[in-house]
Amino acid sequence: MSTGGDEAFIAAVKPLVDAMGGEMLPPDEAGPDDVVLAWEGVDSVAVRLPQLADSLDHILAAMERKKGKPLADLDRKAKQEVVRILEARGAFSVRHGVETVASALGVSRFTVYNYLNREKEA
Secondary structure: OOOOOOHHHHHHHHHHHHHHOOEEEOHHHOOOOOEEEEEOOEEEEEEEOOOHHHHHHHHHHHHHHHHOOOHHHOOHHHHHHHHHHHHHOOHHHOOOHHHHHHHHHOOOHHHHHHHHHHHHHO
16 A cells, blocks of 8 residues: 555544545555545555445444443433434435434434434424
8 A cells, every 4th residue: 555655644544544434445456436645746545435324334333432332321311412413424314324323322213303303493
């Protein structure tokens, strides 16, 4: 992946790529949908972005790590906060997003919709 002085650049972007659930690969292996990042005028690394549905799973796993326990074990207020964050990140525009989030939170789709509606009324 690296051809010299760009190791620091690659190391710097790796946490972002990991947080997105992306994959880093050599620039010459980039496909048409990959994003090639250049450093000092030289292609350094290609980033393969995840599919939206995979991103949602990745976001949920990251939130679970941040909370330090399964999202289903959170109290109601914390679950509402998770839904608020996920809505801001576009989670519910993904096909089956509500179902995926409801499953992760251990609640029904109806409950997720209630949390979403509560936010709109507030």
